[in-house]
Amino acid sequence: MVVKDNRREFSENEKMILYNEVDGRCPICGGVLSHKKSGRIHKTFEIAHIYPANPRPEEQNLLKNEERLSEDVNSLKNVLAVCRICHRKFDTPRTIEEYRLWVRLKKKLLQDAEIKNTYSLFNIEAEITVILQKLNNQTLEEELVQLSYDSLKVDQKANDSLPYAIKRSIKRDVVDYFDYIRRLFIEIDKVTPYKFDTLAAQIKSFYCKCMQINSNQGYVYTAIVNWLDEKTNSYSKKACEIVVAYFIQDCEVLS
Ligand SMILES: [Zn+2]
Structure with missing residues (x-):
């Protein structure tokens, strides 16, 4: 059986928005999301889905009553720029406590950005x-x-x-x-x-x-x-x- 992958590629501009949203630091561990090498600055972050892009049946069940930040799993509202380690920890195994923490954090980031834009x-x-x-x-x-x-x-x-x-x-x-x-x-x-x-x-x-x-x-x-x-x-x-x-x-x- 071929399983459909719901993830999509994010554009460079979308990545920039997500990177700026967290001020270039992993919002979970505080680590810097870029490094300098050979005179150039490289971004080192991953775009993590808060509600999973391809939820397994047990994840669907776990999160069935939880708040969703968007119906579209690939909406910028449902993703967060984080470091690779925090991304892995978040995905495996998925827990309700971490999911709620990430939802709360992302909502605050969205509201902060909305206010600052005014x-x-x-x-x-x-x-x-x-x-x-x-x-x-x-x-x-x-x-x-x-x-x-x-x-x-x-x-x-x-x-x-x-x-x-x-x-x-x-x-x-x-x-x-x-x-x-x-x-x-x-x-x-x-x-x-x-x-x-x-x-x-x-x-x-x-x-x-x-x-x-x-x-x-x-x-x-x-x-x-x-x-x-x-x-x-x-x-x-x-x-x-x-x-x-x-x-x-x-x-x-x-x-
Ligand atoms: Zn991190």
């Missing part, structure tokens, strides 16, 4: 960097007035999808810095009226985009922080977290 559409006024710089200044210490924990809004806004550690960090950032940032925005608005409203609208708008892709609050919070960090040339991620906490407290971010 970055160019969502800008932020340059004045936000003034706030980030002030937050990293030593002289800040004397200017901070702590907010009362009673006035925090994050508890009402948060649902179960916001991990405790993130919630706690948002609360601390609001208590420590809210009053200071509010005063900074008042000063900025004196120079350019509506600057704060513009910034708030920009952050709200990116927040809404994230919610379309994944409404998990932990995911959304991290996505906004990463976006703000990239938009401000990776100046300070911690300062971005503080600013995002401010907008959670003051505006309709996480609602």
